[in-house]
Amino acid sequence: MLSLRGLRKNFGGLAVTDDVTLDVSPGEIHAIIGPNGAGKTTLINEISGVLPLDAGQILFDGRDVTRLPLHRRARLGLARSFQITSIIPDFSALENTALAVQAGDGSSFRFFRPTASEARLNTAAMAALDSVGLAHRAATPAGAMSHGEKRQLELAIALATQPRLLLLDEPLAGAGPEETERLIGILRSFRGRYTIMLVEHDMQAVFALADRISVLVYGRLIATGGPELIRQNPEVRAAYLGEDDIPLSGAPC
Amino acid sequence: MSLTLLLVQGLNGLQLGILLFLIAAGLTLVFGVMDFINLAHGVQYMLGAYFAAHFAAATDSFWLALLLALPATLLVGLVLEFLVFRHLYDRDHMAQVLATFGVILILNDGVRWVFGSAPLQVPMPEALTGGFPIMDGLLYPHYRLAIIAGGLATAGLLWWLVERTKVGMLIRAGATNAPMVAALGVDIRRLFMVVFGFGAMLAGFAGVMAAPILSVEPGMGDNLLILAFVVIVIGGIGSVRGAFLAALLVGLVETLGRSLMPDVMRLFLDPSSARQVGAALASMLVYIAMAAILALRPAGLFPVRTA
Numbered sequence: 083m084l085s086l087r088g089l090r091k092n093f094g095g096l097a098v099t100d101d102v103t104l105d106v107s108p109g110e111i112h113a114i115i116g117p118n119g120a121g122k123t124t125l126i127n128e129i130s131g132v133l134p135l136d137a138g139q140i141l142f143d144g145r146d147v148t149r150l151p152l153h154r155r156a157r158l159g160l161a162r163s164f165q166i167t168s169i170i171p172d173f174s175a176l177e178n179t180a181l182a183v184q185a186g187d188g189s190s191f192r193f194f195r196p197t198a199s200e201a202r203l204n205t206a207a208m209a210a211l212d213s214v215g216l217a218h219r220a221a222t223p224a225g226a227m228s229h230g231e232k233r234q235l236e237l238a239i240a241l242a243t244q245p246r247l248l249l250l251d252e253p254l255a256g257a258g259p260e261e262t263e264r265l266i267g268i269l270r271s272f273r274g275r276y277t278i279m280l281v282e283h284d285m286q287a288v289f290a291l292a293d294r295i296s297v298l299v300y301g302r303l304i305a306t307g308g309p310e311l312i313r314q315n316p317e318v319r320a321a322y323l324g325e326d327d328i329p330l331s332g333a334p335c
Numbered sequence: 336m337s338l339t340l341l342l343v344q345g346l347n348g349l350q351l352g353i354l355l356f357l358i359a360a361g362l363t364l365v366f367g368v369m370d371f372i373n374l375a376h377g378v379q380y381m382l383g384a385y386f387a388a389h390f391a392a393a394t395d396s397f398w399l400a401l402l403l404a405l406p407a408t409l410l411v412g413l414v415l416e417f418l419v420f421r422h423l424y425d426r427d428h429m430a431q432v433l434a435t436f437g438v439i440l441i442l443n444d445g446v447r448w449v450f451g452s453a454p455l456q457v458p459m460p461e462a463l464t465g466g467f468p469i470m471d472g473l474l475y476p477h478y479r480l481a482i483i484a485g486g487l488a489t490a491g492l493l494w495w496l497v498e499r500t501k502v503g504m505l506i507r508a509g510a511t512n513a514p515m516v517a518a519l520g521v522d523i524r525r526l527f528m529v530v531f532g533f534g535a536m537l538a539g540f541a542g543v544m545a546a547p548i549l550s551v552e553p554g555m556g557d558n559l560l561i562l563a564f565v566v567i568v569i570g571g572i573g574s575v576r577g578a579f580l581a582a583l584l585v586g587l588v589e590t591l592g593r594s595l596m597p598d599v600m601r602l603f604l605d606p607s608s609a610r611q612v613g614a615a616l617a618s619m620l621v622y623i624a625m626a627a628i629l630a631l632r633p634a635g636l637f638p639v640r641t642a
Contacts, residue, residue, distance in 0.1 A: 130518060156520035168515040170508045172639075181508050184501055185519035200501075243519055 083108045083277050084247055089128060089138035091301075098124045100301035102138070106247070111269070111278045113288045116298035117321060122281040123165060125298065126251045129279070130162040131155045143246070156185075159246030163236045165255055165281075171225025175216055175235050178224050179207035182242035210242040211235075214268050230261030237268060241276075248272070250280040254287055266290060289313070297321065339470045344594045345587065350479050352586025353486030357541035358559055359566040359578040360493060361534015367510035367573020367639060369424055369527050372431045375415065375438035377560030379535045383408050383542025384551040385446050388455040397460035397547070404543045405536055412535025416528055424527075443553045454550035482544050489540065490579055497575050506530060510573035510639050562589065565625050571635030580636060585621055592620035 084106040091099040098121040106112045114122050127133040129140060131152035140148045147155050156162075169178055183206045211217050214234045219227065224235055233253060240248055253269065254262050266287050272278060273293075282288050288295060289309045296306040299321045305312060312318055362376045386404035391397055419438060423431050459478050466474025497503040505526055509516045517523045542556070549555065566585050570577025597613030604612060628636065 132514070132518075151522075152517050153520050153522045156518055162518050164515065164518075168512055168518075170511045170515075172511070173504075173508070177504070181504055181516075182519050185505070185516065185521045239519070 083143065084129070084279065085139075085141040086129070087139040087141065089125075089140070090136045091124065091128060091133065092136055098301045099128060099135075099138075102298075102301070102303055104296060104303065104306065106277060106279055108277050109274050110293040111273060111280070111291055113292035113295045114279065114281045114298055115283075115285070115288055115295060119300075120298040121301040122298055123251055124301075126162065126249050126279075126281055130160060130249055156243060159244065160249065161240040161243045161245030161247070162249040163240050163251055163253060165251040167229070167232050167236065167256075169224040169232055169235055169239070172223065174221050174223055175211060175227070175238070176204065176207050176220040178235060179210050179238050179242045180204055182239045183207050183210070185243060207238075207242055210238040213241060213271070214238045215264070228261075230257050230264065233257055233261070233265060234268065237265075246277065248276050248278045248280075250278060250282075252281055252283060254282060254284050262287065339473060340594070341591075342469060343473075343475060344591050346475060346479065346483070348587035348590030349583065350482050350486075350586070351590055352583035353483055353490075354541045354545055355559065355562055355566050355586055356490060356579050356582035357486060357544075358538045358556075359563040359570070359582050360490075360575055361531070361537050362563050363567040363570065363573055363575065363578045364506060364510065364530045365527075365534055366567060368506060368513060368523075368530055370513075371420065371424055372428050372435065373420065374432060374435040374560065375442070376534070376538055377556030377563065378439055378442045379408055379412060379538035379556070380542040380545075380559060381446065381551075381553070381556035382411055382442070383539030384457070384546040384549070384555060385450060385455070385542075386539070387543040387546040388457050388551045389450070391457050391546075397458065400457075401543050405540060408539025408542070409532050409536040412539075413528065413532045415535075416531045420531070421524075424524075439557070443557075447553045452553060454552040457546040457551060459547040476548075478547060482548075485544060486541075489537070493537075493575060502526075502529065562621065565621055567635075569625055569628050569635055571638040573639040574635070574637040577635055577637030584624070588624050589621050592617040596620070 084104075086102055086104040089099050089102040090097070102125065114125065116122055124133065128135055131147075131150060131154075135148065138148070139146060142155070142158060142160060145158070147158065147160075150158075170181070173181065180203045183203050184200075208217060208220060211220055214237045216231065216234050216238060219231065224232065227235065233256075237250075237253065240250075254265055257265055262284065269278070269280075269291055280291075292309060294306060294308055295312045297304050297312060297315075297318050304317050304321060305315045307315070358376065358380055361379075362373065365371055365373055365376070383404055386407045387397075387400045390400035390403040390407075394400060394403070415438065419434065423434055463476075463478040463481050465477050467477060467480060469475050497506060505516065505521060509521075509523060509526055513523055516526075538556075562585055566581045567578055569585065570579070570581035593614070596617040597610045600609035600613040600616070603609070632638070
């Protein structure tokens with residue numbers, strides 16, 4: 083599905099992505115973890131096309147997308163969410179999602195088509211809202227939603243672009259315990275339907291969700307494997323030493 | 336100061352406000368969507384007026400001139416975007432200010448070179464030469480009323496475009512969160528080109544409408560540009576609705592201030608110093624109003640909220 087081949091990126095003299103090679107297979111949930119400053123968001127930005135690479139190759143569905151700009155990759159089915167909540171506060175939940183539907187199908191530049199009358203847009207948008215459990219909030223302005231609902235809405239926006247791969251940058255960031263629970267449930271319901279690559283700090287969530295986990299430290303991948311394998315890996319444990327807030331051993335399976 | 340004079344100055348203020356809105360609408364969207372400062376936007380207004388003068392002389396008809404000047408300003412806007420502005424989006428604001436200021440100098444001299452430095456006159460369209468009697472013996476020109484009507488109609492059209500169409504939805508979304516919109520699969524550069532060309536044409540339209548009542552000369556857009564920046568800052572950057580209200584406000588404050596301030600000052604000062612102090616205060620009034628509004632609402636009247 084997604085193949086990263088020897089990705090490299092330097093900021094000044096600092097290697098933020100250092101020879102990263104990784105395969106994400108169709109239908110899996112693949113988590114990227116690592117201490118702060120490991121280059122996780124940078125990696126997401128490289129894959130989605132926000133940051134150009136110094137070297138390496140990105141294959142999406144066998145197609146080389148290394149040089150494609152952001153919006154072209156999105157049209158091929160690479161959807162991403164942002165670490166910082168990204169919604170349009172003045173639009174309703176439905177409008178936010180309909181915007182994503184129309185962006186995904188490339189009809190945006192047919193200027194004078196009224197938005198409201200396009201039933202097809204709204205049907206697709208409602209379906210996306212429904213799959214994140216927000217159908218009942220369709221008419222609510224996004225700015226008036228709770229933080230957890232905003233994060234759900236972001237997932238709906240990503241789904242509405244008809245993605246083949248979801249790149250999620252800390253989808254649980256800032257969510258409270260109950261909200262986290264709900265979001266994990268939603269992400270779990272995506273399993274098998276979407277291929278997901280996610281960066282997340284919440285280790286409990288990662289170990290509960292991911293089929294495979296890759297560990298990034300100072301821009302290098304030090305391990306990739308199933309949750310159990312990663313938990314036992316001495317290098318991973320060493321990398322997390324001193325980070326008290328990440329209870330690697332305490333994470334239930 | 337009679338009531339009639341107040342009414343006339345009020346209408347003049349409204350008309351200035353409308354022209355300011357047409358210039359500010361493009362400016363605020365370009366600034367809001369792409370975070371791009373385009374000082375050369377006032378040049379589009381000047382070019383609109385020059386195109387109107389040129390085509391009016393060539394065709395002998397104001398209406399034909401209007402019809403030809405609009406696509407001409409659109410074309411110039413797109414060419415400038417392609418040749419110059421496109422390469423500045425990723426630069427910082429200082430680079431944008433310097434480069435677009437350079438464009439002002441070049442185009443101001445360019446029109447001087449092509450059309451000469453003597454001001455040009457554009458004859459008023461025949462159908463609108465008369466006046467509307469406000470009081471015995473006082474006529475308010477039909478043409479100025481037509482500017483107000485034309486501007487209001489354009490504002491209405493713009494509202495419909497931005498609020499009710501798909502491309503408008505994208506523009507509003509882009510002004511709020513451009514990276515998100517790009518990540519959804521929208522070619523943000525192409526969206527920007529559309530906004531840019533349309534904004535240039537609106538400024539050109541303002542220039543065409545102003546041409547018969549002002550003298551068409553090099554640099555005529557420079558003063559309006561500064562006022563247009565005041566308008567978009569007061570209105571909230573990226574907000575068309577804010578630009579509309581702020582433009583009317585600035586137009587009224589500017590026009591009424593100039594005619595009222597000397598009279599107000601006469602209450603405190605002798606006539607000659609009242610005239611001087613009044614005139615000085617009047618030219619500051621818009622900026623004092625801006626400072627007051629920003630002190631109360633730092634992001635302008637209708638800030639575009641980001642998530």
